[in-house]
Amino acid sequence: MTLLKRLFVIAFFFGVIGAGALSYGYYYLSQPFTSSSVNEPLILEFPKGKHARYVITQVSKHYALGESILDNKQLRYGFSRLLGGVSHLRAGVYEVKPEHNWFDVWSMVSNGDELQFSVTLVEGHTLQQWLFTLNSAPYLSGDAKSAANALQESLGPTVDSLEGLLLPETYTYRAYSTVSGILKNAYESMQKTLADVWSSRSEACPVESPYELLILASIIEKETGISGERSLVASVFANRLAIGMRLQSDPTTIYGIEDFDGNLTRAHLREKTAYNTYRINGLPPTPIAMPSKASLEAAANPDDSPFYYFVADDTGGHVFSETLEEHNKAVRRYQLNKE
Incomplete structure (x- = not known):
């Protein structure tokens, strides 16, 4: 065999080995981590200045990856350098899921696809x-x-x-x-x-500024969590404001009580604070909570109703009344458990 043929055979031999190694490397890096015994995702914190080996160590430790001859950190790093694209890794916090593989990890960290x-x-x-x-x-x-x-x-x-x-x-x-x-x-x-809600308010809106709308919406938010009731609750307050009737809202009164213990008493209702709407006219000075867009819309567009009162019923909603006599009956039935 001539020298040229020998060189060709040697080159072919190493070429076959190299191709086999690359094929194995691609196969190895594409295997999901579900093959391990760990099914919980890894929250991978990758700080600035850390190397790709840091990622390999953290993922390997979490998924209990082995250290056999064909499965160890050096091989993972070598294949990753050759095939995985580990350059220009970005610091951040990432979620490595069991169904991910090494290609997914390097793509995620290279692209900065943070959690x-x-x-x-x-x-x-x-x-x-x-x-x-x-x-x-x-x-x-x-x-x-x-x-x-x-x-x-x-x-x-x-x-x-x-x-x-x-x-x-x-x-x-x-x-x-x-x-x-x-x-x-x-x-x-x-x-x-x-701004959007204020610009679309109706003529029935009972307040004169966007900030007052926030205040009224916050009261509505605290009075009911039922979407279908918001505009009706808003109508009660609009009706009261229109005739100069006090709002008499428990949530506003509670907001003005320092270290409120959950028990609203008659003494609380008699105490004059800036937020006790049983004692002050009109709105309190600030919102009492963070109102949703739905409550803002209800405050800006209250229903046209004859109601001036409402009381919580036993279904999570409220009973609305036009007169004090009707309201007192509802209170006796639903709050005092008296017919």
Whole structure:
């Protein structure tokens, strides 16, 4: 055999080995992690300055991947470097699921397809409840109270509180986003929503400014959680405001009680505070909670009704009455359990 033929045979031999290794590598990297005994996804935190080997270590540890001759970290790294595209990895927090494979991992981290987190800021909750929720949200940086104070200060001296000024919604964010960013987004979303609703208000709208609309909507939000009742509840308050009748709303009174223990007493109702609508005329000075868009729309477009009273029934809704006599009967039946 000539030297040229020998070289050809050697080259062919190594070519076959190389092709086989590449085929195995492609097969190996394309196998889902479901082949392991772990079915829970991995929340992979990939900090700045870390290497691809860090990703391999974390994924291998979580999914209990073996360390045999044909299945070890060095082989994973070698195949990944050759076939997986491990350059230009982006720091962040990622979710590696059991059905993913190594190609999925490198694509995810290379493209920066980070895990999206979410926080739901519930309608009818107060600012203080929202701040607690934000401080408890995962991977959200910053102190909620400090962020709220900073936002309020940036709005100028005419804004005494953020109560009612933030739109209830589920907000999505990436890891290490700031509380300030969420609050700013919620404020801007409420401003847009409020402007849209205010521009479409009916002639029956009983208030004179968008801020008063927020106040009234927050009361409606606290009075009923039933979508079909909001406009009817709004009509009761509109009717009362039209004749100068006090709103007499328990939720406003409760909002003005410091360290309320859940028991609203007659003494509370007699105490004159800025929020006790049994003792003051008109609206309280600020919203008492974060109103939803639905409550804003109800406040802006109340039903045309003859009602001036309502009381909770035993189904989660309310009974509406035109006269005090009818209302007292409903109270005796549903609140005092007397026919």
